[in-house]
Amino acid sequence: MGLFDMLARWLGVKKKEANVLVVGLDNSGKTTILNQLKPDDTKAHDIVPTVGFNVEKFATKSLSFTAFDMSGQGRYRNLWEHYYRECHGVIFVVDSSDKLRMVVAKDELDQLLQHPDVKNRRIPILFFANKMDMREAVSSVKCSSLMELELIRDKPWHICASNAMTGEGLHEGVEWLTDQIKDLVDKKK
Amino acid sequence: MTSKWLDAYHDPVASLYTFTQCLTLADIQADGDWKLIIADLGTGSYDMKLKVYKNTNLMSEHAIIDLPTGVVNFYMDTLEPRTPAIAVASGPYIYIYKNLRPYFKFTLPPLSINQIEQELWEQAKHDNINVFVLRDALEGLRSDGQLLTVRSLKFLQLESTDLEAFANLHKHAPLKRQTVITCLDTLKKSLADEDAISCLVVGTENKSIYILDPEAFTVLTTVDLPSIPVFISVNGLYDVEYRLVVSCRNGCIYTLKRGSKEGSKYCIELNSQPVGMERINKTIYVGCMDETLQCYSSKGKKLWTIKLPTSITTMKTLDYSPRQLKTLLVALSNNEIHMYKDKYLVDVIKTEGVVTGLQFGRFGREDGTLVMTTRGGGLFVKILKRSAKFEEKDALAGPPISQNQKINIPKKTKLFVDQTLRERQNAVAMHRTFQRDLYLLRLNTARQYVKALDNSMNPISSDPTEPLKLSAQIQGIGPTFKLTVNLQNTSLSQPTSNLIITFNYDDKLYSFRNKFIEAPMLVPGLNYAFETFIDCLNEKGVSDNVKVYVLKSGRSVPIITGVISMPVSEAVAVA
Known part of the structure; x- marks a missing residue:
């Protein structure tokens, strides 16, 4: 770290950095959400299914995020666990209109929570009940009961309904995550 | 054991009346979201419907005029986007639907009239x-x-x-004789791609199989069978080479190849009526009414039979390509679905009700989806877990796998063949000789036993008044040995007294330091040890037996006798 960086941090000009992991089933809207959070000039126009993973950066008022946008396709899901160790927070995206695969999302979440790199850490988990605009979409409350989120007791979590196409609900969620990660970082000091 | 399946959807009152043949999964809108297409038999006489489920919602319904006997999806053109057509067989007609709209009605050629x-x-x-x-x-x-x-x-x-x-x-309408479709399947025409154009293969009540061209809807090939086809399994390409395996109502399975006009050449005769037939690679699996699952090679050789706990209701192949998993699902009438990988039962799925319709494939966006309909009208969807592993080992107790491994058996020699021939020809005489010799052996044994009892030659006393047990052991390597005689009174309460132990041996070979031992009174249960040293007099490595007698004073016949075979003595050190 250069002298300038140190000075900048000391002065509070440079933001703190946080790594977040973005996971969820395929076609749930992870890449679209991140695309919506990015500054306008770097937004992509068309979103294609992610292969492997992408790294995206975006910032809120107080934190600068490095997001690992993992592919949700079945054959890439085993990559997720390799990034659990370094992350400060998890964003779990659920397609709230896909009732059939809610159990699959729940199964993947259970596997995430049982993983040794996650199990004993108080990582904040933000859930996006995405595609709230769809006709068949279930509410965020229904979604959290289907995913049995109330059973998560040792980690802070938050669910918000979102629409990644318009950006509705995204900022509320990211603000919550920012607060949580800041708390965590402050406590460590 | 945790379940390998996730319960994705469960509707016990979907009021569906349908069977495996009337279920299919297809991407009918070419949007990557696969739909479930069900031909519902309604009440069995009216209210027949073609239902399309998108995700868990009923997306559309179309009335069908007659009872549906089969539903398949197939690509009939090369237009973009690639939307498959749905073919519903019903009576003598095949109704083709495209983009959820009726598209074409094909009528099977009329039959000749008397x-x-x-x-x-x-x-x-x-x-x-x-x-x-x-x-x-x-x-x-x-x-x-x-x-x-x-x-x-x-x-x-x-x-x-x-x-x-x-x-x-x-009387004014022209007279027509029509047949009824019994089974329906698809056969890729000239390319093996996932979205290649397919022909329809139709089995009918007049013992024929028609292969239809998907573009012009003309009959390409007609094959006559000895009986009415019930189940069809198709693979290959129409223009290259194909195989139809057809199970018929007469309990026979016929194999038809490209170019064959009748299917009586390759025939498997079942001993019971088939209730389901599936083919995985080169093996044919048949579920029969006698509660068995049978497996045949494509040549018609029976490979194995499994007895099932109850009767089979339906069968379906599970082909899960991401994991290269190909197994057979067998729905049983005891509310279970058994999953077989080869002949091994790898999983049992419990269901709510007797499953009559089974379909495995891509549904929605999930590859490993199992759709089940039950006799009570329920619709259930299960999804294969990503972490599920199916081990090729019997979930039930049974013979070990090694039993089924083939042993490398050498070729039959001439000697073996001759011997077998001789045994086959003289079986009766050989058996008699063997029996006679066996009796002689038994007789001889009995005689020896009686003799031993008479002479008290055995180490356990048979005299009820003096129940004794003798054991003796030799210690040492020679030329001096130590002989320990253990005596035990095996009676429950009666002590024994006036016993004498003595030995019989060759006095040229051995010299006993104590030839005569007087035993004290023997208390029941205790073990008494008596010792003596024996010197071997011979240096040439000769050994002999030594007998131990236990005598009672006043009786000439010993109570028990022990025979000890002496070890070969080490040479005496040259003094």
């Missing part, structure tokens, strides 16, 4: 004969075993008062 029947109706049309004459003539034809049209059959069923009206209503 000449006399044709003429009779012609006469009736011109009122040359009255209805009773017509009826008697038709009745005569039927009892001759002629196949009549539906109109004549219906006519024969009527009361005599209704005959006139029926004849007047129908």
Whole structure:
């Protein structure tokens, strides 16, 4: 770290950095959400299914995020666990209109929570009940009961309904995550 | 054992009446979201519907006029976007739907009509004969075993008062004899791609199989079978080479190849009626009414049979390509689905109700989805877990796998063949000789035993008044040995006294330091040890037996005898 960086941090000009992991089933809207959070000039126009993973950066008022946008396709899901160790927070995206695969999302979440790199850490988990605009979409409350989120007791979590196409609900969620990660970082000091 | 399946959807009151043949999964809108297409038999006589489920919602419904017997999806053109068509077999017709709209109706070619029947109706049309004459003539034809049209059959069923009206209503329409479709499947035409154009393969009630061209809807090939086809399994390409495996109502399975006009050449005769047939790679799995699952090679050789706990309701192949998993799902009437990988039961799925319709494939966006419909009308969807592993080992207790491994057996030699031949020819004589020798052996044994008892030659006393047990052991390597004689009174309460232990040996070979031991009173249960040293007098490595006698004073016959075979002595050190 250069002298300038140190000075900048000391002065509070440079933001703190946080790594977040973005996971969820395929076609749930992870890449679209991140695309919506990015500054306008770097937004992509068309979103294609992610292969492997992408790294995206975006910032809120107080934190600068490095997001690992993992592919949700079945054959890439085993990559997720390799990034659990370094992350400060998890964003779990659920397609709230896909009732059939809610159990699959729940199964993947259970596997995430049982993983040794996650199990004993108080990582904040933000859930996006995405595609709230769809006709068949279930509410965020229904979604959290289907995913049995109330059973998560040792980690802070938050669910918000979102629409990644318009950006509705995204900022509320990211603000919550920012607060949580800041708390965590402050406590460590 | 945690379940390998996730419960994705569960509707016990979906009021579906359908079977495996009437279920299919297809991407009918080419949007990557696969739909479930169900031909619902309604009440069994009316209210038949074609239902399309998108995710868990019923997306559309279309009425079907007659009972559906099969539903398949296939690509009939090369247009973009690639939307498959749905073919519903019902009566003598195949209804083709595209983009959820009726598109085409194909009618199977009519069958030839009996000449006399044709003429009779012609006469009736011109009122040359009255209805009773017509009826008697038709009745005569039927009892001759002629196949009549539906109109004549219906006519024969009527009361005599209704005959006139029926004849007047129908006699002006041309007479037709049609067949009914019994089974339906698809066969890729010239390319093996996932979205290549497919032909329809149709089995009918008049013992024929038709292969239809998907673009022009003409019959490409007709094959006549010895019986009525019930289940069809197709693989290959129409233009290259294909195999149809057809199981028929006469309990036989026929294999048809490209170019064959009749299927009696390769035939598997089952000993029970088939209730389901599937093919995985080169093996044919048949579920039979006698509660067995049988497996045959494509050549018709029986590989194995498994007895199932109850009767089979339906069967379906599970082909899960991301994991290269190919297994057989067998639904049973005890609310279970058994999953077989080869002959090994790898999983049992419990269901709510007897499953009558099974389909595995991509549904929605999930590859490993199992759709089940039950006899009670329920619709259940399960999804294969990503972490599920199916081990190729019997979930039930049974013979170990090694038992089924093939042993490398060497070729039969001439000697073996001759020997087998001899054994086969002289089986009776050989058996008799063996039996005779066995009896002689038994007799000899019995004689020796009696002799031993008479002479008290055995180390356990048979005398009920003196129950004793003797054991003796030799220690040392020579030339001096130590002999320990253990005596035990095995009676429960009676002590024994006045016992003497003595030895019988060759005095040229051995010298006992204590030839005569007087035993004290023996308390029941305790073990008494008596010792003596023996010197070996021979240096040439000769050994002999030594006998131990336990005697009672006043009796000449020993109570028990022990025989000790002495070890070869080490040479005496040259002094």
